[in-house]
Amino acid sequence: MSWNKYTGGMNIMIGFFFLTLRTIGLTYAVINERTWRHIGSLSGKLFEQPMFDVTARGRVHCSTLCSKEFCCWTMTFNPNTKGCRGYCRTTTVGEQIATDVGRELYQREPGSPVDYNCFASLELGLCLSLKLQTVNKYEAADRCEKENGHLVRADTVARIGAVTGLIRNYFTAVVGVVWVDGEDFSGTNNYIMTNGGSIPITHELWNPDEPNSLDVEQCIGLYMSGKLNDYSCSTKYIYFVCEY
Structure with missing residues (x-):
């Protein structure tokens, strides 16, 4: 068995595990005690x-x-x-x-900050939370799951606009990037989200010449500029956004 086939199989198993958690829901997640x-x-x-x-x-x-x-x-x-x-x-x-x-x-608690930005896009009904920890994609997905959410889905221009509107409050450089939901389990640029949907490969959503079909780049980051880019799932210098 080749290494690519082995890691591809592992990615599928991990993806199925996260999807199962999403379906079941974790009732005993811990809420923010400061709030x-x-x-x-x-x-x-x-x-x-x-x-x-x-x-x-x-x-x-x-x-x-x-x-x-x-x-x-x-x-x-x-x-x-x-x-x-x-x-x-x-x-x-x-x-x-x-x-x-x-x-x-x-x-x-009196004077406590709002836990989540639930007002960024009322017409979409989104409730988002930017997490300022640099983790790999699987750690990010697990953190969102433990809060009964999932990595934000960025499969439309409107959704991307809502996310970039949130992260621009924290990032000042165009290179600011966050993990979003979706993974290419097959190496064919077919990025599947935890709800089973695929992310369209269009210039409205992706950076020029992306995704570039590299076997080691099977997960997705969203730039503050509003464009998607494929990344290695093990990359650890990326923040993430949860959706609830």
């Missing part, structure tokens, strides 16, 4: 008049749903039922309308 404070005395309860009452994939997903709302200061999540509620206020025991065993209550 959300767990209130044990108010847990296990349901309160009246939530601003939303939905099913979430996990704690982090629930907190991002709350972050999308302008005045969501309290969120509750039940890891058993995955029920997620958000409130445009802090809650009190006197507002309790029922018990809900297992439900956890979190309140936003």
Whole structure:
């Protein structure tokens, strides 16, 4: 067996592993404790008049749903039922309308930063988080999965515009680059995302003469300029963006 075939097979197995995690969802991801404070005395309860009452994939997903709302200061999540509620206020025991065993209550810390940029592209419904750690593609994908998200999908001009609008707030050089979802498992420039879709190979999305079909460049980075480029999946000097 050639080395390329061996590594190609490993990439397929790893890709399948990440896709499986995405399908299952990780309920027990840890939310940002600097932003959300767990209130044990108010847990296990349901309160009246939530601003939303939905099913979430996990704690982090629930907190991002709350972050999308302008005045969501309290969120509750039940890891058993995955029920997620958000409130445009802090809650009190006197507002309790029922018990809900297992439900956890979190309140936003005063003056805390917004966890995620959920306002960059409201028409696309995107909630993005730029991670300023330099890791390889698989480490980046794993980090997003643990937060019940995935590497951002950059398969349209509109989506790329939303991502570059976010990262331009942090990068001043055109060479700023982040990992995005997609991998060429077959070495044929067919970049498959974790949702099973393919990224079109067009000049609107990619840098000139990219992707360039190099066997060692099977993952994708997005430049601050708004163009995609293929990279070796093991490259570790790249930041990444999670989508929720």
